[in-house]
Amino acid sequence: MIAADVGVVRRDLALRGIGIILLSSFFFGVMAVCVRLAAREMPPPQVAWVRFTGSLLVLLAVTRGRGLRPRASNRRALALRGLLGAGAIMLYYIGISGAGAGLATLLHCTHPVFTALFAVSFLGEAFSARIGAALALNLAGVLIVVGPGGNLGPAVLSGAACAIAAAVLAGGAVATARHLRATESAALITTYFMAVGSVATAPSLIAGVPAATPFLALALLGVVVPSVAGQWLLHHGLGFTSATQGGLAAATMVISAAGLEALLLNEHLGSGALLGACLMIVAVVVASAKR
Numbered sequence: 001m002i003a004a005d006v007g008v009v010r011r012d013l014a015l016r017g018i019g020i021i022l023l024s025s026f027f028f029g030v031m032a033v034c035v036r037l038a039a040r041e042m043p044p045p046q047v048a049w050v051r052f053t054g055s056l057l058v059l060l061a062v063t064r065g066r067g068l069r070p071r072a073s074n075r076r077a078l079a080l081r082g083l084l085g086a087g088a089i090m091l092y093y094i095g096i097s098g099a100g101a102g103l104a105t106l107l108h109c110t111h112p113v114f115t116a117l118f119a120v121s122f123l124g125e126a127f128s129a130r131i132g133a134a135l136a137l138n139l140a141g142v143l144i145v146v147g148p149g150g151n152l153g154p155a156v157l158s159g160a161a162c163a164i165a166a167a168v169l170a171g172g173a174v175a176t177a178r179h180l181r182a183t184e185s186a187a188l189i190t191t192y193f194m195a196v197g198s199v200a201t202a203p204s205l206i207a208g209v210p211a212a213t214p215f216l217a218l219a220l221l222g223v224v225v226p227s228v229a230g231q232w233l234l235h236h237g238l239g240f241t242s243a244t245q246g247g248l249a250a251a252t253m254v255i256s257a258a259g260l261e262a263l264l265l266n267e268h269l270g271s272g273a274l275l276g277a278c279l280m281i282v283a284v285v286v287a288s289a290k291r
Helices: 002-038 044-063 072-099 101-108 111-122 129-146 154-180 186-205 214-237 243-250 253-265 271-288
Strands: none
Touching: 002 044, 002 072, 002 101, 002 214, 002 243, 002 253, 044 072, 044 186, 044 214, 072 101, 072 154, 072 186, 101 154, 101 253, 101 271, 111 129, 111 154, 111 243, 111 271, 129 271, 154 186, 154 243, 186 214, 214 243, 243 271
């Protein structure tokens, strides 16, 4: 009876975490479209700096700086999570600028498979046929989307490559964040992530920033507000579910990103991209399946 009750509680907590992360994925989809708009007037690395710095200021205002002292043993992990996340965000934003929010988000959302790989390599989880099958499906989907039959121009292909590289880094970042959530709060992890990201992307300002316009200001506001909400919700949800399950839920951001891009910018994913998307979705489901 006790074992059954514990199983029910764990299942309920996992469902709660997945629900929270599904909500975060909607905010990330909104952010992706606003990044596409902001990148028309500002280089993507600078958009990333605004995202990190603006979110950091919002978090410091909300928390008033309280509860932000991490355990000494977690400082390196917090720095690692920040660096991996900053690299992933910059590459993702560059990918959005070149390939569009829908396609770049689709490729970026292969990160649950890489999260599973990092868990195997660094968290001691055993490699299985399930993970191998997920990787094969993921690779097949990527090849269909960006391969010779994808009919992608050089700029789009370059953006797609950046989005895939961002997925690899994001996998490591999510796995690290899940590890940290065992002992740290979502607010602390999110705040340190934004602080490290702000410092890491600051060199992009050396070349000078574009003149402020009302359009750019609104687009950047649309980047910062959904970003801080989505990031906190993601870290909060990871406290109730596994990294791979959380990554699977976060991957649904492609739905809101592609939908909003179609609605606002009249841009749609082609049939090849949709076929590749189906394989990649199957890949993350296989990678996240319960043993």
